Amino acid sequence: MPGALNITPRILMGPGPSNVDPRVLQAMALPTIGHLDPDFIRIMEEIKTMLREVMQTTNELTIPVSGPGSAGMEAAICNMVEPGDRCIVCVNGVFGGRMADVCGRYGGEVVTVTAPWGQPIDPQDVRKAIGSKGAKIVGIIHAETSTGVLQPLEEISRIAHDAGALLIMDCVTSLGGHPVMTDEWQVDVAYSGTQKCLSIPPGLAPISFSPAAMSALESRKSKVANWFLDMTFVKAYWGQERTYHHTAPINALYGFHEGLRLILEEGLHNRWARHKANHEMLVAGLKCMGLSILPKPEYRLWSLNAVSILDGADDMTVRKRLLSDYNIEVGGGLGDLKGKIWRVGLMGCSSTPTNVRFFLEALRTILG
Amino acid sequence: MPGALNITPRILMGPGPSNVDPRVLQAMALPTIGHLDPDFIRIMEEIKTMLREVMQTTNELTIPVSGPGSAGMEAAICNMVEPGDRCIVCVNGVFGGRMADVCGRYGGEVVTVTAPWGQPIDPQDVRKAIGSKGAKIVGIIHAETSTGVLQPLEEISRIAHDAGALLIMDCVTSLGGHPVMTDEWQVDVAYSGTQKCLSIPPGLAPISFSPAAMSALESRKSKVANWFLDMTFVKAYWGQERTYHHTAPINALYGFHEGLRLILEEGLHNRWARHKANHEMLVAGLKCMGLSILPKPEYRLWSLNAVSILDGADDMTVRKRLLSDYNIEVGGGLGDLKGKIWRVGLMGCSSTPTNVRFFLEALRTILG
Numbered sequence: 148m149p150g151a152l153n154i155t156p157r158i159l160m161g162p163g164p165s166n167v168d169p170r171v172l173q174a175m176a177l178p179t180i181g182h183l184d185p186d187f188i189r190i191m192e193e194i195k196t197m198l199r200e201v202m203q204t205t206n207e208l209t210i211p212v213s214g215p216g217s218a219g220m221e222a223a224i225c226n227m228v229e230p231g232d233r234c235i236v237c238v239n240g241v242f243g244g245r246m247a248d249v250c251g252r253y254g255g256e257v258v259t260v261t262a263p264w265g266q267p268i269d270p271q272d273v274r275k276a277i278g279s280k281g282a283k284i285v286g287i288i289h290a291e292t293s294t295g296v297l298q299p300l301e302e303i304s305r306i307a308h309d310a311g312a313l314l315i316m317d318c319v320t321s322l323g324g325h326p327v328m329t330d331e332w333q334v335d336v337a338y339s340g341t342q343k344c345l346s347i348p349p350g351l352a353p354i355s356f357s358p359a360a361m362s363a364l365e366s367r368k369s370k371v372a373n374w375f376l377d378m379t380f381v382k383a384y385w386g387q388e389r390t391y392h393h394t395a396p397i398n399a400l401y402g403f404h405e406g407l408r409l410i411l412e413e414g415l416h417n418r419w420a421r422h423k424a425n426h427e428m429l430v431a432g433l434k435c436m437g438l439s440i441l442p443k444p445e446y447r448l449w450s451l452n453a454v455s456i457l458d459g460a461d462d463m464t465v466r467k468r469l470l471s472d473y474n475i476e477v478g479g480g481l482g483d484l485k486g487k488i489w490r491v492g493l494m495g496c497s498s499t500p501t502n503v504r505f506f507l508e509a510l511r512t513i514l515g
Numbered sequence: 516m517p518g519a520l521n522i523t524p525r526i527l528m529g530p531g532p533s534n535v536d537p538r539v540l541q542a543m544a545l546p547t548i549g550h551l552d553p554d555f556i557r558i559m560e561e562i563k564t565m566l567r568e569v570m571q572t573t574n575e576l577t578i579p580v581s582g583p584g585s586a587g588m589e590a591a592i593c594n595m596v597e598p599g600d601r602c603i604v605c606v607n608g609v610f611g612g613r614m615a616d617v618c619g620r621y622g623g624e625v626v627t628v629t630a631p632w633g634q635p636i637d638p639q640d641v642r643k644a645i646g647s648k649g650a651k652i653v654g655i656i657h658a659e660t661s662t663g664v665l666q667p668l669e670e671i672s673r674i675a676h677d678a679g680a681l682l683i684m685d686c687v688t689s690l691g692g693h694p695v696m697t698d699e700w701q702v703d704v705a706y707s708g709t710q711k712c713l714s715i716p717p718g719l720a721p722i723s724f725s726p727a728a729m730s731a732l733e734s735r736k737s738k739v740a741n742w743f744l745d746m747t748f749v750k751a752y753w754g755q756e757r758t759y760h761h762t763a764p765i766n767a768l769y770g771f772h773e774g775l776r777l778i779l780e781e782g783l784h785n786r787w788a789r790h791k792a793n794h795e796m797l798v799a800g801l802k803c804m805g806l807s808i809l810p811k812p813e814y815r816l817w818s819l820n821a822v823s824i825l826d827g828a829d830d831m832t833v834r835k836r837l838l839s840d841y842n843i844e845v846g847g848g849l850g851d852l853k854g855k856i857w858r859v860g861l862m863g864c865s866s867t868p869t870n871v872r873f874f875l876e877a878l879r880t881i882l883g
Contacts, residue, residue, distance in 0.1 A: 396718030
């Protein structure tokens with residue numbers, strides 16, 4: 148039989164998970180209670196209230212789905228897309244591509260709007276794709292984890308709504324690190340993950356549905372193909388009815404509760420400013436070493452920095468030395484960017500001046 | 516902002532979750548590391564090895580799905596059922612009914628085989644339902660949590676395989692408490708949950724696919740509609756390829772690792788014997804109070820006891836007093852059995868002689 152776990156703590160500066168505050172870890176170790184216990188029902192209510200604040204929304208159905216971020220994407224799409232629905236999906240990296248795949252699996256007629264990896268989507272391309280045929284949904288990634296691109300959303304939201312489409316936003320890598328203004332931007336479905344700027348262990352997917360999205364759900368012609376993520380049931384489980392659907396991941400939700408408390412203690416604006424400042428410090432330090440960031444300055448994520456690898460440096464060797472000699476985890480590139488970028492995350496608890504300085508020093512030493 | 520969590524520990528004797536050993540809770544509080552960290556990859560390997568032992572199988576693809584037990588059911592069905600496939604689903608309680616619903620959502624042509632709630636399925640009824648048309652799958656609940664019925668499986672397995680069908684078994688409430696012989700019974704897909712007899716917090720779904728099930732997956736005509744649970748990807752994530760799919764719930768898997776170690780330390784046979792002995796002690800005590808168990812003795816679960824409520828006793832009043840005066844959680848009946856039974860769980864860490872004695876004493880006092 149394997150021995151007990153013996154975990155080497157790391158400095159988590161990859162694309163997620165980020166480091167987790169000990170208060171969150173300790174909350175997860177509280178005694179498990181029943182999911183219909185009056186105490187747990189109070190915890191669910193508190194979670195919904197705090198999550199609305201973090202997602203900047205008054206949407207009633209604002210809850211953590213009982214699965215990781217990719218279950219959040221699946222939940223958004225399986226509830227909104229019916230067979231034959233025209234779906235405009237913006238693809239400028241891995242996660243836009245995944246969204247297109249998922250829409251197709253639920254029977255959507257997918258039209259992709261593309262931009263080169265490292266660049267944002269042009270709103271006029273979205274307008275053209277909608278064209279005269281219209282669309283049921285427009286899907287877009289706010290923070291493309293594979294390229295470090297921050298996508299401006301307000302114009303695309305106007306274009307989508309002018310055409311009567313619902314806007315689905317992936318904010319997995321922005322929520323808690325960048326402003327994510329769900330209501331102000333008129334987003335209809337916003338989903339995220341916990342293990343990025345929220346600094347909560349992976350396993351839950353915050354999600355929020357606007358009244359228009361709820362109407363679309365209620366007026367579906369067909370059952371949601373995905374039983375586990377059917378929001379008709381999930382809504383009744385998290386709502387006043389408390390109708391049994393599945394068993395919520397009790398201890399993960401303890402950690403989620405404490406993680407949200409930490410975010411509100413810091414204050415959202417302070418937290419965004421911290422992410423911005425540490426990102427700028429990193430970029431300045433990299434510049435001194437002759438290293439650059441893939442996206443243009445105005446489209447850069449603060450939370451995920453796509454650092455172009457200089458000719459002559461070996462991607463894997465550098466990452467392995469960062470891990471073995473400094474306990475620092477950073478990510479490699481995905482798809483076409485494999486071997487061409489490092490993905491350096493400064494998310495949640497991992498976004499500190501100390502981490503930036505230590506990483507720059509380590510990288511300088513390794514690159515010689 | 517809500518205050519920090521302050522959890523009242525309970526004696527969990529409902530249909531799940533069951534009580535969790537402090538070693539499992541402490542493992543969940545270990546520092547989060549990356550899901551591609553070499554240390555985490557070793558943990559994944561150890562989990563697969565231990566889980567095969569617990570599920571009594573040599574199936575290569577034996578892993579915890581990153582969602583609760585209901586995601587396990589969804590994973591089993593969405594991968595095995597294609598539109599138009601004939602599905603024989605055995606329904607003698609809530610969870611069989613759910614399985615039929617899920618099969619239909621993925622396009623299966625569902626034929627149900629029923630038995631009254633509280634009774635097992637008759638193998639000859641399965642044979643008749645398969646009939647001359649055959650079937651792609653036969654789905655059955657080994658331990659029906661809504662009625663406390665243990666379903667004998669060997670004859671039904673023979674009937675299913677003689678007809679060339681795959682056998683899908685729900686062992687959510689039996690795994691770790693009753694013998695679950697995945698290979699010996701020739702089960703093709705077995706899935707469970709963690710929060711019952713494994714005594715690990717809810718949020719993961721152990722699942723195992725036989726070589727025949729893997730062949731069926733590989734020879735599908737259509738993509739799996741559910742991207743998140745598509746085993747083509749999940750297999751590559753948990754396999755030697757380590758192809759990125761989603762981010763595994765790191766800390767939940769720490770707890771899972773420790774929970775499996777506890778089970779193997781105790782020994783499966785010892786654990787089964789403990790569940791049987793405590794069940795028998797409970798039944799004897801209830802008998803002295805004039806209370807009986809819904810299923811016949813030969814079909815009774817050791818892990819979940821469906822106790823018939825005597826005329827004159829009020830279901831909710833009794834359960835509320837058990838919780839408020841004794842910190843004991845038991846479950847109520849579902850569907851047609853609402854108000855007619857209590858569901859008294861003796862699962863994993865909750866299955867102890869002390870709990871049985873304390874519960875009997877509490878119930879005796881409340882019933883007067």
